[in-house]
Amino acid sequence: MSRTTVPTAAPTPAAVPRAVLAARTGVAVVFALNGLAVATWFSRVPAVRDALELSAGRLGLLLLAMSAGSLLAMPTAGLVAQRLGAARTVALGSALVAAGLTVAGVAAPAGALVGVALGLCAFGYGSGICDVAMNVEGAAVERRLGRTIMPRFHAAWSLGSVAGAGLGAGAARLGLPVAAHLAALAAVVLCGTLLAVRSFLPAAESGTAASAAPAERRRDLLAAWREPRTLLIGLLVLVSAFAEGSANDWLAVAFIDGHDLSEAAGAAVFGVFVVGMTLGRTVGTVALDRWGRVPVLSATILLATVGAGVAVLAGSGPVAVVGVALWGLGASLGFPVGMSAAADDERRAPARVSVVAVIGYTAFLAGPPLLGLLGDRVGTLHALLVVPLLLLPTLALVPATRPPAR
Numbered sequence: 001m002s003r004t005t006v007p008t009a010a011p012t013p014a015a016v017p018r019a020v021l022a023a024r025t026g027v028a029v030v031f032a033l034n035g036l037a038v039a040t041w042f043s044r045v046p047a048v049r050d051a052l053e054l055s056a057g058r059l060g061l062l063l064l065a066m067s068a069g070s071l072l073a074m075p076t077a078g079l080v081a082q083r084l085g086a087a088r089t090v091a092l093g094s095a096l097v098a099a100g101l102t103v104a105g106v107a108a109p110a111g112a113l114v115g116v117a118l119g120l121c122a123f124g125y126g127s128g129i130c131d132v133a134m135n136v137e138g139a140a141v142e143r144r145l146g147r148t149i150m151p152r153f154h155a156a157w158s159l160g161s162v163a164g165a166g167l168g169a170g171a172a173r174l175g176l177p178v179a180a181h182l183a184a185l186a187a188v189v190l191c192g193t194l195l196a197v198r199s200f201l202p203a204a205e206s207g208t209a210a211s212a213a214p215a216e217r218r219r220d221l222l223a224a225w226r227e228p229r230t231l232l233i234g235l236l237v238l239v240s241a242f243a244e245g246s247a248n249d250w251l252a253v254a255f256i257d258g259h260d261l262s263e264a265a266g267a268a269v270f271g272v273f274v275v276g277m278t279l280g281r282t283v284g285t286v287a288l289d290r291w292g293r294v295p296v297l298s299a300t301i302l303l304a305t306v307g308a309g310v311a312v313l314a315g316s317g318p319v320a321v322v323g324v325a326l327w328g329l330g331a332s333l334g335f336p337v338g339m340s341a342a343a344d345d346e347r348r349a350p351a352r353v354s355v356v357a358v359i360g361y362t363a364f365l366a367g368p369p370l371l372g373l374l375g376d377r378v379g380t381l382h383a384l385l386v387v388p389l390l391l392l393p394t395l396a397l398v399p400a401t402r403p404p405a406r
């Protein structure tokens with residue numbers, strides 16, 4: 001049984017068709033722009049909270065709107081990708097992301113809580129269908145390259161997050177209005193995505209062709225919900241998404257409230273987390289090709305457990321920031337490797353990735369209100385101790401990511 005999803009001998013650069021290399025670049029750009037959009041929003045969450053005068057619990061409920069939008073998109077995202085193709089699905093999702101980000105940015109300074117919630121719901125829905133389609137496309141490109149590359153696509157997402165967090169910290173320090181900041185970044189994300197998807201693989205080559213009848217596509221989706229391996233991978237992605245999403249949602253706010261930092265400093269701490277994520281996803285491909293999914297995922301999950309615990313319990317100062325970096329490094333591979341494992345079979349990839357995404361995105365639905373309500377009782381910082389408590393049992397799920405015997 002092989003330990004990776006792809007052959008061990010990678011094609012030489014000359015043997016890789018130019019179209020595949022162009023698709024690789026296009027997918028990486030889409031991931032980066034999606035990360036830029038998400039981090040742009042999360043970097044300004046403290047400002048939105050202050051503008052709307054929300055408690056931690058009410059902020060958690062507001063963030064639930066974005067998670068609900070994502071979860072609504074997931075059950076049908078695989079079918080949409082098969083119907084429209086990955087390129088058009090990503091373009092549609094990006095348009096919704098840009099619209100939602102703009103609406104939320106305009107509504108927040110006006111004190112329109114419902115407007116912000118509607119914008120976040122559209123943002124989440126667009127991000128959800130985009131997420132499934134770009135992961136299916138990334139898995140197709142990975143197979144044609146003949147080596148592990150999915151974590152590097154997610155590293156591109158993290159690089160976009162680093163840029164978003166940095167720009168958010170700078171915007172907060174300069175006092176740039178939230179509405180102007182979010183609207184400008186929304187335009188960049190939409191225009192860049194529309195250009196990038198032009199280099200995607202043809203639908204017939206990416207596993208998203210509408211060759212199967214609608215009834216057959218529905219049967220594939222229902223069958224994926226009954227597959228033990230797919231469901232176990234989904235649970236692994238669920239906890240990985242919670243470990244990542246809890247930092248996205250609450251890390252800046254937790255350090256501002258728990259350590260009395262400024263808004264700009266809180267955004268900078270969030271930036272440390274995404275730098276750790278980016279590094280882990282960049283070097284993780286080498287480790288995955290050399291040692292396989294199971295040992296590498298086991299090691300990174302343990303690292304995330306330790307890092308999250310240190311970030312919360314070490315108090316303010318350099319040690320806590322080191323913990324944040326280790327948390328990001330350790331949480332970097334669970335989500336991309338889970339998506340890659342779900343797409344091992346190219347024909348069933350859209351259905352299985354859709355199922356895993358539905359399960360995984362439940363973390364984004366339950367996480368914000370859970371941590372917000374817990375934060376009202378024990379403080380936002382100490383509420384993050386839920387992360388290491390959930391990560392440890394996840395080690396039992398890692399063997400499900402082994403590729404099935406061919």
